[in-house]
Amino acid sequence: MIIVMKKSADKEQLAAVEAKISELGYQPHVIYGETRNVIGAVGEERGKEKLQILQSMAGVDNVVPILKPYKLASLEVQQEPSTIEIVPGLTIGGKEFIVGAGPCAVETREQICETAVAVKAAGARMLRGGAFKPRTSPYSFQGMEEEGLKLLAEARELTGLPIVTEVVNPRDVELVARYADVMQVGARNTQNFALLKMLGQLDKPILLKRGMATTIQEFLMSAEYILSEGNRRVILCERGIRTFETATRNTLDLSAIPVLKQQTHLPVVIDPSHGTGHSALVPAMCYAAAAAGADGLLVEVHPCPENATSDGPQSLRPDDFAAMMNKLRRFVDVCERTMAG
Template sequence: MIIVMKQKVSAEQVDAVSQRIRSLGYEPHIIHGESRDVIGAVGDERGKMVLQSLESMAGVEKVVPILKPYKLASREVCPEPSQVELAPGVVIGGAELIVMAGPCSVESEEQIVFTAQAVKRAGARVLRGGAFKPRTSPYSFQGMEEEGLKLLDLARQETGLPIVTEVVNPRDVELVARYADILQVGARNVQNFALLKMLGQLDKPVLLKRGMATTIQEYLMSAEYILSEGNRRVVLCERGIRTFETATRNTLDISAVPVLKEQTHLPVVIDPSHATGHAQLVPSMCYAGVAAGCDGLIVEVHPTPETAASDGPQSLRPAEFADMMLKLKRFAEVAERTLPQVGGC
């Protein structure tokens, strides 16, 4: 249920309604709007009609059922798009198009610092890089783990860019959170509910990637796991789904962007690198994503893709990334988005 409060209600009235919701066996989630507050009451669906009694309380305008199975992620609870602060001064979901860029895997100090400096010059606002890598084969490079996190931290100190990196195992959440500004959940872990619950208890942004065979509803239910634990700083990432097509690594579901923007208030980014698997296709998909209304991009960039420990064929070289960013500015302007002042490498 959604409890819509009247305009200019007191904090005491909001608190009283929240306490009453708890006494009825539900958890209140307060959303502060521009003109009024709403309170989402989340819990057992079977007895939710008891919440209608809240309409008689002081300050309550109306009580409305939430029709979607995902509650806190829905537009019913929060009609306006959410803005998520990824780091001080870096906000996604607003006018600025946020670009995250960096290598699939952290391989060395020279590699990650050089790449961080290059993508920052080109206009990236966040550095991406994997320290823990879930791989299909147990014999593939699995990442440098904590040593990789330390190198990401060094690159952050050198450039000032906040870092996004993947957490694979629930037991590593505390470790990764000590280093990362944004914690990424990969496609393979989109329904690792134990991991999602732990991330929901942190006060750190979470970049949640869509699974390769996950429906939009299943995807938003995964986001709901994080939101229901109290963490509202969730960013969605479309990274391609598995289809019968073999020309690309996955099929980038561009239509997911406007669908998600219609269904949820959460910011949406796309990952064209994992979606296509081919570096030459990445710029076109970035332009298409911006045209479709995404709030940001996450792109793989490597100084020498031919020697990359993982995902070399889909990684742009720094000069290619800089060129793409210059062209991207035109698409951003048409989409009424802004980009930082960019230049060449």
Template sequence: MIIVMKAGAAKKEKDEVLKRIKELGYTPHVIHGTTRDVIGAVGDERGKLVLQSLESMHGVESVVPILQPYKLASTEVKKEPSHVRIADGVVIGGDQVVVMAGPCSVESEAQIMESARAVKAAGAHILRGGAFKPRTSPYSFQGLEEDGLKLLAKARAETGLPVVTEVINPETVDLVASYADILQIGARNSQNFALLKKVGQCGKPVLLKRGMAMTIQEFLMSAEYIMSEGNQGVILCERGIRTFETATRNTLDLSAIPVLKRKTHLPVVIDPSHGTGDHHYVAAMSFAAVAAGADGLIVEVHPDPEHASSDGPQSLKPKKFAAMMEKLKLFANAADRTL
């Protein structure tokens, strides 16, 4: 159920509503709107009619059932788009198209520092880089782990770029959160519910990637796992789904952008690198994503992709990334956004 508070409702009135929701056996989640607050009451569907009694409480305007299975992520709960603040001047979901860029894996200090300087100079807003790498083969490079996190922190200290990096199991969430500004949940872990709950409790923004065989509803239900633990800072990331097509690594589902924009208030980011698996197609898909309404991009950039430890074929060289960023401004302007 959604409990819509009256405009100007007093804090005491909100506190009384929150207390009553808990007494009825539900978990309250406060969503702050531009003119009034909305409280989502989440719990056992079978007894939700008892929440109708809240309509008689002071400060309550109405009590409305949520029809979608994903409650907190739904536009039924929050009509206006959510803005996820990452750092001073970096907000995902606002007027600015936010670009995250960097190598798939942190390989060495020289590599990540060169990458960070290059993407910063080209206009990127956030540095990406993997310290923990879940790989299809157990024999592939698995990442530098905490040493990689330390190198990302060093790159942030020099360039001022916030850091997004992947977390792959619940046991390392606190460790990764102590270094990163955004925790990334990869496609393979998008239905790792123990991990989703843990990142929901950590308080850091979460970049949630869509699983390679996930429906939109399943994707939003995964976001709901994070939000139900109290973390509203969820950023959705479309990174391509698995189809019968073999010309690209995945099939980048750009139609997911307008669909998600209609169904959820959460910001939507596109990953054209994993979506295509080929650096030749990354720029074109980036332009198309911004034109379709994406709030951001996450792009792989490597100073020497021919010798990259992972995903070299889909990584842009710094010069090509800079050229893409320059042209991307035109698409952002056409979409009434900034870069």
């Protein structure tokens, strides 16, 4: 249920409604608006009719059922797009189009620092890089783990770029959280509900990637796991789905952008590197993503892709990334958004 408060409702009335929701066995989630506040009451579907009693409480304007199965992610609960603070001075979901860039995997200090300097100069606002790498083959490079996190922290110190890095295992959440500014959930963990619940208890932005065979509704239900634990800072990432097509690594579902914009208030970014698997295809998908209404991009960049330990064929060289960013600004401008650099 959504409890819509009156414009004149005060803090005491809001607190009283929250307390009553808890008393009835539901979790209250307050969404603060410019003109009025609403409270999402989330919990067991059966018996939710008893929440109608809230209609008679002081300060309550209306009590409305939430029809979508994903309650807190739905536009029914929050009609205005969410703007999520990455670090002080940097938000996503607003007017600025945010690009994160960096290598698939952290390999050496020289590699990550060189890449960080290059992508920042080109206008990137975040540094991506994997310290823990979930791989299809157990014999493939699995990442540098904590040593990789330390190198990412050095690159952040050098450039000021906040770090986006993946957490693979629930037991590593605390470790990764000590270093990361944004915690990434990879495609293989989209429905790792134990991990999602733990991340929901953090006060950090979570970048949630869509699974390779995950429907839009399943994707939003995964986001709901994080939101329902109290963490409202969720960013959705479309990174391609598995289809019958073999010309590309995955099929980048750009139609997911307007669909998600019709279903949720959460920011949406696109990963065209995993979505195509070929660096030559990445720029065109970046432009298309901006035109389709995405809030940002996550692009793989490596100073020497032919020697990369992970996903070299889909990684742009720094010069190619800079050229792409220059052209991307024209698309972002047409979409009446801004971009750094």
